[in-house]
Amino acid sequence: MRFSDRTARIVSGGAEAWEVHFEAGRLRSAGRDIILLTIGDPDQSPPAVVIDATIDALKRHRTGYSPIAGLPSVREAIAARILRRTSVACRDQNVIVVPGAQAGLFCAVQCIAGPGDEIIVPEPMYATYSGVIGASGADVVNVPLSPDRGFHPDTAAIANTITSRTRAIWINSPHNPTGAVLTAAELNHVGALCRKHDLWLLSDEVYEDLAFDRPHISAWSLRDISDRVIVVSSLSKSHAIPGFRFGWIAGPEPLIQHLINLVLSMLYGAPPFIQEGALSALTDDLPTVVALHEDYRRRAALLSGLLAKTPNCVVHRPEGGMFVLLDVRRTGLSSTQFAHALLAEEGVAVLPCDTFGPSGRGQLRISLTVSDIQLEEAGRRIERFAARLASSVR
Numbered sequence: 001m002r003f004s005d006r007t008a009r010i011v012s013g014g015a016e017a018w019e020v021h022f023e024a025g026r027l028r029s030a031g032r033d034i035i036l037l038t039i040g041d042p043d044q045s046p047p048a049v050v051i052d053a054t055i056d057a058l059k060r061h062r063t064g065y066s067p068i069a070g071l072p073s074v075r076e077a078i079a080a081r082i083l084r085r086t087s088v089a090c091r092d093q094n095v096i097v098v099p100g101a102q103a104g105l106f107c108a109v110q111c112i113a114g115p116g117d118e119i120i121v122p123e124p125m126y127a128t129y130s131g132v133i134g135a136s137g138a139d140v141v142n143v144p145l146s147p148d149r150g151f152h153p154d155t156a157a158i159a160n161t162i163t164s165r166t167r168a169i170w171i172n173s174p175h176n177p178t179g180a181v182l183t184a185a186e187l188n189h190v191g192a193l194c195r196k197h198d199l200w201l202l203s204d205e206v207y208e209d210l211a212f213d214r215p216h217i218s219a220w221s222l223r224d225i226s227d228r229v230i231v232v233s234s235l236s237k238s239h240a241i242p243g244f245r246f247g248w249i250a251g252p253e254p255l256i257q258h259l260i261n262l263v264l265s266m267l268y269g270a271p272p273f274i275q276e277g278a279l280s281a282l283t284d285d286l287p288t289v290v291a292l293h294e295d296y297r298r299r300a301a302l303l304s305g306l307l308a309k310t311p312n313c314v315v316h317r318p319e320g321g322m323f324v325l326l327d328v329r330r331t332g333l334s335s336t337q338f339a340h341a342l343l344a345e346e347g348v349a350v351l352p353c354d355t356f357g358p359s360g361r362g363q364l365r366i367s368l369t370v371s372d373i374q375l376e377e378a379g380r381r382i383e384r385f386a387a388r389l390a391s392s393v394r
């Protein structure tokens, strides 16, 4: 049977990098002691108030269809939250509820780009982005994020990449996998480029509550590009509920109208009991979010400190997010070889960053989603492995 051309375009690259993750799962099922640091699935408990509200909504049989754009109370709460955080007006008509930031990114790109168009994305970039852009028919144009700049964007390089085909610049801060948190100057610069060249600014802010070194600044706060800014976010990371598949898109009203058409034909709205469960997380600043932020800040410092003297490796201390990067280029192994050998010999599973783009080559992404004790143990094992490697190379 024939498949559409789109099926080839939605394949996210770097399948071999995920092999480490799958192999770790197999080893763990076979009874081996494996520390799994491959994916960004928070280990913390979700806020009790969210769970209780969800159960309560289910008991009240909030199991029918929701309005396509989301429950009015939930859209209002998201808009109010954005206003609270950015001091820039946001109305419920600027918001649509989607099942997670991933769906939000997919839907947004479908509405702003198509075949022949280009979207500029700094890389390394989150592994799903290429499939999202590919599905729209547009092409990804990458701009490298150099470790020498702390993985912060070179806005001049971005400007040089803009062509008549460019439709959008896609940013992600705090950034997966590098942990970079954009400065106000960088954000302003990218916003100015979008205004000057008539482009969309697509901002993935899924880690917005996990900025450590400087405050997260939402692209929504760029006042003079409100007709072209799209913010996608969710509660997946901040509230440890990725399984809820609860997220949103905020953007100009005409875009939201198109998104409503898209969501109607694709999803027919989001589950009402999930939306009602999430409501208190939107209206109140829950203490669990502060605790979770503190966990990742502390763990990032802990692991970065532990790995600081790892032979032939350079640790990159993140400014935010849920991951630490380890540069293993001087070990003589590729990051994929390093990750496989580390798993086999020490039972620690980390993700080679090759899958995130060429600038991720030689980097390992280490997830901070385990307890401090496990993280310390993982750090010790990584250091022991690297030391063995260094002595065998000599």
Ligand SMILES: Cc1ncc(COP(=O)(O)O)c(C=O)c1O
Residues within 6 Å of the ligand: 040, 099, 100, 101, 102, 103, 126, 172, 175, 176, 204, 206, 233, 234, 235, 236, 237, 242, 246, 247
């Ligand atoms: C950068 C980035 N964007 C989007 C997502 C998807 O988030 P959600 O679970 O809300 O769909 C992730 C998940 O890991 C991510 O790392």
